[in-house]
Amino acid sequence: MKITVLLFAGIAERIGKSRVELTLTESTTAGQVKEELIHQYPDAAGLIESAIIAINQEYAPSHSLLNSDDEVALIPPVSGGDGTTSRSAEHEEIHTTSDGLYTIGYAPLSVEQVTDKVITPNHGASLSFVGTTREMTGDQRTILLEYEAYIPMALSMMQTIGQEIDQRWPGTRCAISHRLGKVGIAEVSVVIAVSSPHRADCYDASRYAIERLKEIVPIWKKEVWADGSEWKGHQTGPWNPKI
The missing domain is CATH 3.90.1170.40 (Molybdopterin biosynthesis MoaE subunit)
Incomplete structure (x- = not known):
């Protein structure tokens, strides 16, 4: 199955993008998503390791199973990270x-x-x-x-x-x-x-x-x-x- 992982703050800067497409097997867990990201982006391993997966806008333990239609995000420690530029606002919505x-x-x-x-x-x-x-x-x-x-x-x-x-x-x-x-x-x-x-x-x-x-x-x-x-x-x- 294909999963899109949303990235933020220092992780997004280190990897160079705000989302990553992953092709994973069925019954993949949140912890395995992090392992795959570390494998693909070893320079960001420390940042990825300290982050937590969110599934459908809720923090998820590492054993949580993913479905193909889940919204997945990698959440760095809140209010922390190691550098990126903010996304500029197109309007003041x-x-x-x-x-x-x-x-x-x-x-x-x-x-x-x-x-x-x-x-x-x-x-x-x-x-x-x-x-x-x-x-x-x-x-x-x-x-x-x-x-x-x-x-x-x-x-x-x-x-x-x-x-x-x-x-x-x-x-x-x-x-x-x-x-x-x-x-x-x-x-x-x-x-x-x-x-x-x-x-x-x-x-x-x-x-x-x-x-x-x-x-x-x-x-x-x-x-x-x-x-x-x-x-x-x-x-x-x-x-x-x-x-």
Whole structure:
């Protein structure tokens, strides 16, 4: 059977393409897809090994079997990698979930618009987390950030975060918007708005949302400096969003 594997971030740059066509036998597993990619692209072996396969926009363990009509993607550690250029936007289309609470796109973000989504008459507390591009990290000066995403899966994972928050803090409402493409110094890259009846849940849910976003949402960030660029991430150990 023939399988198309979608590639992102540092893996796409190292291999030189954003998708790869593979001819595989029936009953091929996700782990065997990675093995075949390593065989064909040994220079990218380290990056491929650290990535996780997603099947139909869900993270999949290595023993998962593939079907010929599956949508398969190779997901590097989220917010990390080792260099690529972002896909440029042909227009500023905003991709959104059906409930409108979760969006991703190339247009600038409005903190007020995202926050308005969670304000309700019965909630006495609301909190907006705003992520912006920082210029200086120690002695390193950043010129801008570039964001890339596996858009449909990113939206799905954002919804998952909202569902997890609702389970942990019942009645809490969450909205997340993330920007793609080039984001300049002091410009907004992500807005997470949370509201709840009481402030304690708001604080806890907001922190949970941003940390969880870094763990499971397939969005990649590249820091661009005057003398080069590099993918940066918060992952410091084995990365496994299936946990």
